[in-house]
Amino acid sequence: MLTIEELELxxxxxxxxxxxxxxIEGPDLLLHATFFPYGFPVQVWTNSEEVLANYxxxxxxxxxxxxxxxxxxHVQAIEGGSxxxxxxxxxxxxxxxxxxxxxxDNYSLIDMERGxxxxxxxxxxxxxxxxxxxxxxxxxxxxxxTHHSTPVHAACVALDGKGIxxxxxxxxxxxxxxxxxxxxxxxxxxxxxxxxxxxxxTRRVTGDCYKVRLRPPAAQFFPELEGxxxxxxxxxxxxxxxQTAPMVHISRAPTTTIEHIVFLNRRxxxxxxxVPYRKDVVRQFMRQTLFGPEQTQARQHExxxxxLNNLDVFELRYSSLDWAIDRLxxxxxxx
Numbered sequence: 001m002l003t004i005e006e007l008e009l010x011x012x013x014x015x016x017x018x019x020x021x022x023x024i025e026g027p028d029l030l031l032h033a034t035f036f037p038y039g040f041p042v043q044v045w046t047n048s049e050e051v052l053a054n055y056x057x058x059x060x061x062x063x064x065x066x067x068x069x070x071x072x073x074h075v076q077a078i079e080g081g082s083x084x085x086x087x088x089x090x091x092x093x094x095x096x097x098x099x100x101x102x103x104x105d106n107y108s109l110i111d112m113e114r115g116x117x118x119x120x121x122x123x124x125x126x127x128x129x130x131x132x133x134x135x136x137x138x139x140x141x142x143x144x145x146t147h148h149s150t151p152v153h154a155a156c157v158a159l160d161g162k163g164i165x166x167x168x169x170x171x172x173x174x175x176x177x178x179x180x181x182x183x184x185x186x187x188x189x190x191x192x193x194x195x196x197x198x199x200x201x202t203r204r205v206t207g208d209c210y211k212v213r214l215r216p217p218a219a220q221f222f223p224e225l226e227g228x229x230x231x232x233x234x235x236x237x238x239x240x241x242x243q244t245a246p247m248v249h250i251s252r253a254p255t256t257t258i259e260h261i262v263f264l265n266r267r268x269x270x271x272x273x274x275v276p277y278r279k280d281v282v283r284q285f286m287r288q289t290l291f292g293p294e295q296t297q298a299r300q301h302e303x304x305x306x307x308l309n310n311l312d313v314f315e316l317r318y319s320s321l322d323w324a325i326d327r328l329x330x331x332x333x334x335x
Contacts (some may be wrong), residue, residue, distance in 0.1 A: 042059070
């Protein structure tokens with residue numbers, strides 16, 4: 001702020017007063033880039049090349065698939081913060097607003113109704129890219145998961161253009177089986193999460209086909225994982241993370257049409273088998289991860305009902321990956 005004496009001098013000279021920016025105002029966001037996470041347009045404005053680089057790592061491989069209204073993201077990078085990685089954010093919702101607050105220098109405000117996200121990050125926190133991408137910079141994904149799509153906790157692979165959703169609890173083996181299928185010639189779509197387009201009328205889903213994350217015990221099934229480093233997940237789950245782009249033997253696709261839903265049960269003690277599964281359980285399984293305004297969830301429930309209509313659901317009871325892959329192949333080609 002200018003002192004009284006400085007203001008008096010300016011006024012005495014009849015000069016135009018150029019007042020400094022108020023200390024609580026953020027920096028000008030002059031840098032801009034557009035990304036397409038899961039095919040949906042997101043426009044980012046920021047004052048930091050480092051922020052744009054992080055978004056490039058997070059979403060740079062995705063290509064445009066949908067003509068939805070772009071999500072507007074404003075990210076200000078500020079000085080401050082300690083040298084330690086910030087804590088996991090606290091999430092709060094007062095619909096249609098959602099906040100993710102790690103500390104006073106790292107937080108996000110998400111307006112799910114207007115499709116606008118305002119983020120503050122510290123340069124100190126940017127030294128932890130896994131953390132900052134997952135917890136702070138990635139929060140615009142909340143709008144994709146509510147306004148534009150319906151998220152499904154499932155892996156996805158396809159054979160002969162026919163997709164299968166592989167569902168189950170965390171640790172059920174979705175990533176392991178999807179990667180095993182990809183190594184066996186299937187098309188890889190996602191290892192842990194898919195999105196149904198809220199405006200669509202088909203059973204098409206979108207996933208992240210550019211990486212696969214496997215838990216360390218998966219190395220016993222895949223020799224190429226031996227000796228690979230463990231990536232500390234932001235959520236605390238260690239994993240071996242692979243980029244699929246360099247793998248010439250892996251066929252990838254960001255989207256496919258689903259023909260079957262299969263729930264995984266690899267703890268089954270009896271003979272391996274594929275049996276019909278309860279659609280009422282599937283419905284609640286898909287609903288339980290939804291959040292956001294009531295009208296948004298009501299629309300997502302309609303999307304799930306349309307998706308499940310005339311769709312076969314099974315439980316795969318197995319212990320052998322080879323048997324599971326062969327049975328899924330038979331399901332696609334013979335029923």
